[in-house]
Every structure is written in structure tokens, then in C-alpha cells.
Amino acid sequence: MGHLQEEFTKVQELVYELKIEEAMTADVITVKPHNHMNELRDLLRDHRIAGVPVVEKNKLLGMVSIEDFIKSLADGDVNSRIDAKMTRSVTFLYADEPLVHAIQKFDKHGFGRLPVVNRKTGNMVGIITKGDIIKGLLKQLEVNYHEDEVRRYRANHVLNDIVADRISLILQYDVVARDFERAGTASSELKATLKSLGIGREIVRRIAIASYEAEMNAVIYSDGGTVTAEVMNDQAKIEVIDHGAGIPDIERAMQLGYSTAPEWIRELGFGAGMGLNNIKRCADVMDLQSEVGKGTHLTSIFYFKKQRNDEPTRNH
Amino acid sequence: MVFANSACVRRNRSEQGQLVRQAEVSGRTSHASNKIELYEQGKAGLVEKRKTQREHEMTLAEVKKILDCEVLQGDKLETTEIITACGCDLMSDVLQFIRPDSLLLTGLTHPQAVRTAEIADVRAICFVRGKKPDGKTTRLAKDKGIWLLATQLPLFESCAKLYNGGLLGCSAS
Amino acid sequence: MTSLHEIIEPLGLEVKTSDTDLNREVTGGYASDLLSDVMANSNAGNLWVTLQMHTNIVAVASLKELSAIILVNNRTPADSTLVKANEENIPILVSKSPAFIMIGKLYEMGIR
Numbered sequence: 001m002g003h004l005q006e007e008f009t010k011v012q013e014l015v016y017e018l019k020i021e022e023a024m025t026a027d028v029i030t031v032k033p034h035n036h037m038n039e040l041r042d043l044l045r046d047h048r049i050a051g052v053p054v055v056e057k058n059k060l061l062g063m064v065s066i067e068d069f070i071k072s073l074a075d076g077d078v079n080s081r082i083d084a085k086m087t088r089s090v091t092f093l094y095a096d097e098p099l100v101h102a103i104q105k106f107d108k109h110g111f112g113r114l115p116v117v118n119r120k121t122g123n124m125v126g127i128i129t130k131g132d133i134i135k136g137l138l139k140q141l142e143v144n145y146h147e148d149e150v151r152r153y154r155a156n157h158v159l160n161d162i163v164a165d166r167i168s169l170i171l172q173y174d175v176v177a178r179d180f181e182r183a184g185t186a187s188s189e190l191k192a193t194l195k196s197l198g199i200g201r202e203i204v205r206r207i208a209i210a211s212y213e214a215e216m217n218a219v220i221y222s223d224g225g226t227v228t229a230e231v232m233n234d235q236a237k238i239e240v241i242d243h244g245a246g247i248p249d250i251e252r253a254m255q256l257g258y259s260t261a262p263e264w265i266r267e268l269g270f271g272a273g274m275g276l277n278n279i280k281r282c283a284d285v286m287d288l289q290s291e292v293g294k295g296t297h298l299t300s301i302f303y304f305k306k307q308r309n310d311e312p313t314r315n316h
Numbered sequence: 317m318v319f320a321n322s323a324c325v326r327r328n329r330s331e332q333g334q335l336v337r338q339a340e341v342s343g344r345t346s347h348a349s350n351k352i353e354l355y356e357q358g359k360a361g362l363v364e365k366r367k368t369q370r371e372h373e374m375t376l377a378e379v380k381k382i383l384d385c386e387v388l389q390g391d392k393l394e395t396t397e398i399i400t401a402c403g404c405d406l407m408s409d410v411l412q413f414i415r416p417d418s419l420l421l422t423g424l425t426h427p428q429a430v431r432t433a434e435i436a437d438v439r440a441i442c443f444v445r446g447k448k449p450d451g452k453t454t455r456l457a458k459d460k461g462i463w464l465l466a467t468q469l470p471l472f473e474s475c476a477k478l479y480n481g482g483l484l485g486c487s488a489s
Numbered sequence: 490m491t492s493l494h495e496i497i498e499p500l501g502l503e504v505k506t507s508d509t510d511l512n513r514e515v516t517g518g519y520a521s522d523l524l525s526d527v528m529a530n531s532n533a534g535n536l537w538v539t540l541q542m543h544t545n546i547v548a549v550a551s552l553k554e555l556s557a558i559i560l561v562n563n564r565t566p567a568d569s570t571l572v573k574a575n576e577e578n579i580p581i582l583v584s585k586s587p588a589f590i591m592i593g594k595l596y597e598m599g600i601r
Contacts (some may be wrong), residue, residue, distance in 0.1 A: 098395050107487045184431035209411045257542040266527050269424045274408035403588045405522035472520040472592055479593025
């Protein structure tokens with residue numbers, strides 16, 4: 001049941017994400033305004049369709065349907081030109097509108113098909129039916145599902161296939177001192193890895209924020225170091241160890257707004273004296289050790305608690 | 317799959333949960349009638365969702381229009397939504413206060429602005445006061461799937477116009 | 490033109506300085522957390538919205554003749570900053586709101 005609910009939500013998201021042009025049929029059967037109504041009969045019958053757009057020089061002039069044909073048959077003027085019988089005020093869609101607009105228009109007007117027009121050129125570029133919408137959604141769902149499966153297999157697979165009472169997966173990243181441009185790559189890579197291991201979004205975000213703050217401190221104030229993450233069954237421990245000047249007064253360093261950052265770092269939006277507090281706020285446990293002249297060792301622990309249970313499992 | 321608003325998704329899930337249960341209970345009815353029922357209620361869910369979200373969210377296309385932005389990175393602006401905005405130049409404060417899937421308005425254009433956005437799940441950055449990032453910043457944003465816009469307006473006016481356009485801020489609560 | 494004391498109550502601002510002139514005119518608003526930006530781009534009489542707590546905010550405000558500083562996100566200035574602000578006659582006001590919302594409300598009140 002969980003699966004079905006998930007798919008429903010996905011479809012709801014998809015009708016906003018997909019554009020008309022991604023689901024429409026681009027290869028459209030059209031008629032010209034100077035064609036005659038009796039030519040319409042064979043066209044509709046051969047292609048098993050109930051109506052066609054009337055187009056000249058790529059511009060949409062109207063729609064003509066099987067009802068229009070029947071009407072002209074009854075009136076006895078099947079030899080009249082199509083532009084004399086077609087519906088001129090046509091509801092249409094732009095190719096770049098979300099799919100949900102098509103659903104709303106079908107719903108409102110009860111049409112079976114709507115022509116699609118390019119917003120910039122004004123040219124008719126396709127036609128969309130209810131069937132096209134369903135086909136488009138199914139295709140996209142299949143693509144997404146496949147991507148999900150591959151990702152889950154690659155990642156969750158690793159943790160699921162390990163048989164042990166306790167798991168401890170160590171991930172280590174180097175931090176290069178004063179390389180402001182590359183700064184943050186350790187935390188970025190850690191974040192992506194934790195995400196693909198199937199750990200919940202909210203907790204991954206907290207870990208990434210704490211790790212990034214600590215990494216920036218190591219980049220700005222030390223001679224370099226490492227970010228080490230130990231992922232266990234129920235928690236992750238992040239240690240940022242650097243070598244260099246160290247912190248003379250940890251209590252003071254923890255004060256809001258206290259900073260020894262040079263002016264150029266401040267002008268880049270860092271070093272405002274909020275970083276350590278940010279780490280403390282994100283982590284469930286935080287410990288800061290430092291020795292002047294040697295370096296700093298920051299440990300933070302994040303308990304997975306409920307989030308870990310919510311993790312998607314492969315149920316067969 | 318990016319969910320625009322997890323709270324709304326969750327609410328829709330429970331609506332659909334009810335719906336699925338209904339279908340299960342009436343298991344003896346034909347498949348066809350079930351399908352119609354599902355389709356009808358599914359549609360109602362969509363409309364409902366749209367209504368509840370409208371008050372809080374804004375598409376990047378609307379942001380672009382309100383602030384007369386140049387788009388530096390990202391497409392599908394009409395269907396990309398942000399739930400709140402935060403105007404800030406201090407990265408620690410961005411990390412602390414901004415909500416996921418939001419817009420960051422800032423005068424900082426170096427790659428660390430994008431890095432901060434990536435770490436905090438920020439959806440888009442709008443650079444203010446005519447500041448433009450270099451290629452490194454734009455490349456990183458492209459790599460991480462973060463939208464980049466740029467406006468000539470200063471931060472004060474940018475925030476003011478979006479606020480008055482109905483966008484919410486990231487309050488601590 | 491709006492006078493500073495007119496906005497204090499409606500916006501729920503807490504006046505942190507004890508001895509500053511709250512009757513001055515506010516010519517407009519400026520928002521930034523970077524001192525160099527404020528130095529370069531703000532105008533005299535501007536109300537400065539920031540969450541920057543650096544003691545130099547008073548020096549910058551004084552130099553650029555800004556009308557006041559609003560600290561957002563409930564930032565509390567250090568005592569040394571307040572002493573300086575009183576000396577330089579730069580009112581420091583504190584709000585619980587984030588900058589985005591504070592700016593939106595100031596704009597609504599006509600501060601542009």
C-alpha cells in the first residue's frame with residue numbers, strides 16, 4: 001500500500017513538472033482551410049480520429065470535427081470549404097505549459113484533444129489527448145522508477161547486505177588549508193554519500209551543515225586536516241581534525257559573534273563567529289578539544305533515531 | 317524526484333491513503349468504476365494542493381518578473397517553486413536559518429555561496445545589486461542543480477518586493 | 490518622510506541604546522551584512538538592516554551618517570558595541586524577525 005501512495009504522490013508532482021511538449025504527439029494530421037468537407041471523411045476514417053486542426057503556414061486557424069462533417073452532410077453541402085464549417089475560436093495550449101494545464105482544460109471543456117502552439121513562434125507544434133497524458137506520465141514514472149532502483153541497489157544494498165551485529169563504515173576526506181575555492185568539497189562529498197546510503201534528508205542536512213562549518217574553520221585557521229565520518233547502525237560520528245595554531249580559549253571561541261577572522265574572510269561572508277554554535281545546534285553531542293600550536297579536534301555525533309527506521313527498504 | 321513541499325506531500329499521502337482504503341473496501345465493484353473513482357479523487361487532490369500551496373510558494377518565473385532578473389543557471393522556471401526566502405550575506409546564518417527548498421538573496425557571488433546553498437538544500441540564489449558571479453560559481457551551481465538569478469536591485473528592495481509579492485520569510489519558528 | 494520613533498512600536502523593535510536620538514528622519518533602507526558594501530553603497534539617513542554584530546558596525550554607521558541600525562534574528566549587541574553606539578549617537582534596535590520580513594514591513598511603512 002505504501003508503494004501505491006508513493007506513486008500517487010509522484011504522479012501529482014509529475015503533472016506539474018512535465019511540460020505539454022514532453023507528452024504531446026508532434027506528428028499531427030492536419031487539414032488546410034481550402035480542403036473540402038468531403039475530403040475530411042476519409043481522413044477521419046483512415047486515422048480513426050474524431051477531429052483535426054486546420055492549419056495554414058504552420059498557423060492554427062481552427063478545428064474541424066466529425067460533428068461538423070455530419071452537420072454539413074445533413075445540410076447537403078459536403079462540397080463546401082473546410083474554413084466555412086470549422087470552429088474558429090479554438091482552445092489551445094502552449095508547449096511550455098505544465099501538463100496540469102492540459103488536465104484542467106480537458107476537465108473544464110470536455111474536449112478530447114487540444115492543439116499545442118509554440119509560445120514564441122505562434123506555430124502549431126503538436127496535439128495532446130488524454131491518452132498522451134497517461135502515456136507521458138507512465139513513461140516518466142518508469143524512468144524515475146528505474147533511476148530509483150539503480151540508486152537504491154548501489155547504495156542501500158551495501159548496508160543491507162552486511163550481516164553483522166554492529167556496522168561501522170569509515171569515510172575520510174582531506175581538507176586543504178587556505179584553499180578557499182575548493183573549501184567545502186569534503187562536506188559536499190560526505191553529504192552526497194550519506195544521502196545515497198539512504199539516511200534521511202533532514203539528518204543528512206544537519207550533518208552536512210556541521211561538517212561544512214568545521215571544514216571552513218579548518219580551511220581558514222589551520223594548516224589542513226581531515227573530515228572523518230563513521231556511519232554506524234544508529235548514529236554517525238563526524239570528526240574534523242586539523243593541524244596548526246589551535247584555539248587558545250575554547251570558552252571564548254564558543255561565544256556568539258566572537259571571531260578572530262581576518263577582514264578578507266569576513267568580507268566573504270565567513271568568520272562572523274557563529275560557526276561553532278551552529279555545529280552545536282545541529283549535533284546531538286559535540287566535543288571540542290584544542291592544543292595551541294598543535295591543532296583542533298572537533299567531534300560531533302548525530303543519532304539517527306526515528307529517521308533511520310523511515311529509511312526506504314527493499315521489500316520483496 | 318524533488319518534492320516542492322514535504323508537508324503538503326505528506327498531507328496528500330494521507331488523503332490518498334484514505335482513497336486507497338476506500339477502493340479496497342469496495343473491492344467487489346468493477347475495476348472500471350474503481351478507476352473512475354480514483355481518477356476523480358486524484359484530480360480533486362491536485363486542485364486542493366494547488367490552492368493550499370499558492371499562498372506560500374512562488375515560482376522562479378515570478379521571482380524573475382518581480383525583480384527583473386537575468387537567469388544565469390537553470391531552466392523550467394515556471395514549474396520551479398521556492399517556499400520561502402532569506403536575505404543574508406553571512407554564510408553561517410544562511411546555514412542556520414534558511415529552510416530547505418528556499419531562495420537565498422545575497423550580494424556574495426563566490427563559489428562558497430553555492431556551496432552553502434548545496435549544503436543547506438537551498439533551491440535558488442538571486443545575486444543582488446548587479447553583482448555577477450564568475451564561471452566557477454556558475455559551473456558549481458550547474459553541477460549541483462542550483463538555480464542562479466541576478467538582479468540590479470539592492471538587497472533591501474529585492475526583499476521588499478518579494479515580501480509584498482506574497483513570499484514568506486524563514487522565521488525561526 | 491518617516492521619523493525613526495514612528496516605526497519602533499508598530500514593528501515591535503527593542504531599543505538597545507539608552508542615549509540616542511530617536512526623532513531623526515529615515516531617508517530609506519539599506520540591507521547588507523558586509524561592512525565594505527555598506528561603506529560603499531548606503532546613503533546618509535538610511536536605516537541599516539543587518540545581523541552583523543561586529544563592533545565596527547557603529548563606526549560604519551557613524552561614518553556614513555546612517556539613521557539607525559536594526560539587528561535582526563534577535564541578535565544582541567555586545568555591551569562594548571552599545572557604549573560606542575551611545576557615544577556616536579547611533580540607535581541600535583533589535584527585532585526577532587529575519588531580515589526578509591523586517592525589510593518587507595519597513596517597505597510597507599513607506600521606507601524605500
